[in-house]
Amino acid sequence: MEELKMDFISSEALENATSMEKIYMIVERTKKGNIVVIEGGLTPAERAELIETTMREIDVDNFVGVDVHTLEKDTSSFFGLSKKKAVVITIIGPANVMKTVKKQSNFLSMVASFKTSFKN
Numbered sequence: 001m002e003e004l005k006m007d008f009i010s011s012e013a014l015e016n017a018t019s020m021e022k023i024y025m026i027v028e029r030t031k032k033g034n035i036v037v038i039e040g041g042l043t044p045a046e047r048a049e050l051i052e053t054t055m056r057e058i059d060v061d062n063f064v065g066v067d068v069h070t071l072e073k074d075t076s077s078f079f080g081l082s083k084k085k086a087v088v089i090t091i092i093g094p095a096n097v098m099k100t101v102k103k104q105s106n107f108l109s110m111v112a113s114f115k116t117s118f119k120n
Helices: 021-031 044-057
Strands: 006-009 035-039 066-078 081-092 100-105 107-112
Touching: 021 035, 021 044, 021 066, 021 081, 044 066, 066 100, 066 107, 081 100, 081 107
Parallel strands: 006 035
Antiparallel strands: 035 081, 066 081, 100 107
């Protein structure tokens, strides 16, 4: 039976890391088949760099890329006049493992499916 490994990383653990350190940490863990759950999220530039880096690392037999999902919450701004979304967690995993079952603004249901083996 294949095992599911999930790495939960707090925002404090990443606050002193550079963008590239975050990206490489995520890519290395997902290449091993791990699902990475980050408190908070990535900036738009970090997310773009993650996708770029992932595209360079693709190996059709072992690593086909990543899926990135965020769970957000609505927050009220000045006197509650407007709302904006705040990222609560970001889930990143191998694209051939993660399947989104249901996603709403405050709910995310996922299934991990092990069809291939990963090299550690």
